[in-house]
Amino acid sequence: MEKISNWIEKKISPLANKLARQKYLQALQNTFLALIPLFTIGSFALIIISPPMDYTTMDSGVLKAIMHGWANVAAFTGPALGYVYSVTMSLIALWSSIGLAINLSKHYKMEKSWVTIAVSVASFMIAATMNKDGALSFDYLDGKGLFTAILVTIVSFELYRFLSDRKIGYINLEGGGVPPALAESIGNLVPIVIVLVAVGTVNAILLNFTGAGIPTIMQLIMTPVVKMVDSVWGVVILAVIVMIFWWFGIHDTVITGPLDTFLMNNYTANQAAFAAGTAAIALPYIVTEPFWWTFMAIGGSGATLGLAILTLFSKSKQIKTIGKLAIIPSLFNINEPLIFGLPLMYNSTMMLPFIVVMPLNGVITYIAMSTGIVAKTFAYASWNMFCPIGGLIDTMDVKALILVCVLIIIDMIIYLPFFKIYEKQKIKEEQLEESVQA
Numbered sequence: 371m372e373k374i375s376n377w378i379e380k381k382i383s384p385l386a387n388k389l390a391r392q393k394y395l396q397a398l399q400n401t402f403l404a405l406i407p408l409f410t411i412g413s414f415a416l417i418i419i420s421p422p423m424d425y426t427t428m429d430s431g432v433l434k435a436i437m438h439g440w441a442n443v444a445a446f447t448g449p450a451l452g453y454v455y456s457v458t459m460s461l462i463a464l465w466s467s468i469g470l471a472i473n474l475s476k477h478y479k480m481e482k483s484w485v486t487i488a489v490s491v492a493s494f495m496i497a498a499t500m501n502k503d504g505a506l507s508f509d510y511l512d513g514k515g516l517f518t519a520i521l522v523t524i525v526s527f528e529l530y531r532f533l534s535d536r537k538i539g540y541i542n543l544e545g546g547g548v549p550p551a552l553a554e555s556i557g558n559l560v561p562i563v564i565v566l567v568a569v570g571t572v573n574a575i576l577l578n579f580t581g582a583g584i585p586t587i588m589q590l591i592m593t594p595v596v597k598m599v600d601s602v603w604g605v606v607i608l609a610v611i612v613m614i615f616w617w618f619g620i621h622d623t624v625i626t627g628p629l630d631t632f633l634m635n636n637y638t639a640n641q642a643a644f645a646a647g648t649a650a651i652a653l654p655y656i657v658t659e660p661f662w663w664t665f666m667a668i669g670g671s672g673a674t675l676g677l678a679i680l681t682l683f684s685k686s687k688q689i690k691t692i693g694k695l696a697i698i699p700s701l702f703n704i705n706e707p708l709i710f711g712l713p714l715m716y717n718s719t720m721m722l723p724f725i726v727v728m729p730l731n732g733v734i735t736y737i738a739m740s741t742g743i744v745a746k747t748f749a750y751a752s753w754n755m756f757c758p759i760g761g762l763i764d765t766m767d768v769k770a771l772i773l774v775c776v777l778i779i780i781d782m783i784i785y786l787p788f789f790k791i792y793e794k795q796k797i798k799e800e801q802l803e804e805s806v807q808a
Contacts, residue, residue: 393477394524395628401469402630406752408465409637412458413749413763415451416645419444422766455645462638463515467494467523474527485555486530489562493526493569494519497584500570502577510585513638517592518585520631526565533561592635599632600657602740605732609666613725616671619715633659640748650745650765656736660747660764663703665735666728668757668778670705673727675757676781678708680789686796702754719792723785730784731777744769 421444425437458465471490480486497518498510510518533539539560555562577583582590598604608629636655643653669675678700681693689712696707709715714724738744745767751760757778761770 393474397470397473397477398520398628399630400473401466402634404469405462405465406750408458408462409750410752412455413641413751415454415458416641417749417763417766419448419451419455420644420766422650459638459641459645460512462511462513462634463498463519464491464494464511466516467491467519470520470523471527474524478531480531485558485562486527486534489530489565490523490527493565494522496566496570497522497573500573500577500583502581502583512642513635514589514642515585516631516635516638517588521588522569522584526569529568530558530561530565533564534558539564592632596632596635596655599629600636600655602733602736605657605666605736606729609729609732610725613672613728616709617715617717617721617724630659633657633662637747637750640746644748650748650767651739651742653746653748656739656746657732658747658750659753660750660760661732661735661739663753664747664751664755664757664760664764665770665774665777666732667703668731668774668781669700670703670708671728672705672709672714672724673731673777673781674705674708674714674724675700676727676778677723677785677789678705679778680782680785681708681712684789684793686793687800688796689793701756703757704754717792719795720785720788723788727781727784731781734777734780735773738769738773744773 421437421440423433423437425434425441428434428437468487468491471487474490475483475486494515498515499506499508501507509515539558541557541559573583576587580587599608637658637660640653640655640658644650648654667673669678678693678697681689682697684690684693692707692711696705696711699705699707712720714720717724735744739746745765747764749764749766751763755763758771758774761774762768764770
């Protein structure tokens, strides 16, 4: 084990840490984090205007009265909240393009250059809205255009930066009393034209010769990866890799950074399908962003909420103290106090449950959703929402809340024997320390 640890520390850790700091992954992750309020607002708007049951088919009683009241609220607020949903979730690819361009600008210290952001977003709009008939199409401004938003925004941003930095076609307007913003935009008119025309030309060629534009081709290319991610084996493999990295002290953004794109794609597709009238149990995807953070990573990566509860009842003073500090953050999926304080990192005693529990949660949830026992996710409360409540909100299914509670109990049972062994080790250490001090 020591040889493996040394090898990973010398060979894998530097590479993984370098990957975690990769500019595109960081920009992408920061973009999705910044967009969480839009996901949350759009989700709640959709929930309010979509009663989970049809009161007209129900027998008289309290539940029918609740659903009837909900239907009245939905009818009253529908026009306004439907618009809120459309502006937030139906334009998610556009917001992602804007956020990605802004974060790349920050990385290159170009945040004062709005021209760079405008060119990148305009390039995406050209790619996403062009169709063979020459008319504008807005079909790919939602989650279907997410992959296109990422690719086109990055490529157009870098192409414009390349041309601008080398002053290719630069028109010098400085010193003539021209405002700086105007000098930059007009001065870089040639690079702007080159980028926009290049994107439009590539898209037009693809449309004319294949009948499919950049968004359609991107969807075709990414379909196998999406299917792999949305499988039980994808859940197990990805979760195990994430947890192995965490055990060696490597942050999970190395994996979840690029993975977020696929999870968000699946989530937005589910939400669009639900808004179109598809039942929650019949939605197209199982493995989504809320699936990962609500049903798998309960308490944080490693599903450590159950472990945090166990620490509160520990006979070890050190473990119990850490548990008191960790329990509140763990309720909101923040578990760094446990990972670095208990610690779970490089802890050979706790290694097996730490790696196994989260994939197991994923498998159980996958089976429950694939068989229709529990509804699939179409809303997203937030990654740090208390998971039982998050499960209810994300699916509007009471059985999801029950499932999360059952998973917490299962997690506790799996952690318990390993925790007791580790607890005995810490108690012996504490007793030895007390005897030395005496």
